[in-house]
Amino acid sequence: MGMPVRIDEFLYEDAKRHAKAECRTIAGQIEFWAKLGKAALDNPDLPVDFVRDLLISRAEPRDQATPFVPEGRRSESHD
Secondary structure (H helix, E strand, O other): OOOOOOOOHHHHHHHHHHHHHOOOOHHHHHHHHHHHHHHHHHOOOOOHHHHHHHHHHHHOOHHHOOOOOOHHHHHHHOO
């Protein structure tokens, strides 16, 4: 359920630019930032980029996900 919220005009315009670049709605962009901020605060020992990538990967459909291959095994598959 959506709820109307007042936000700063600068934040709205910034979200608008990022939303377009990241193929999200403006509300979706602000929601993503809020989730990212909450997850980063809940996990202060993790780098924000890692938290961001984790949130993005969790939103990816499983059938389109790229399987994780440990770094040592990547070179073995090219031999």
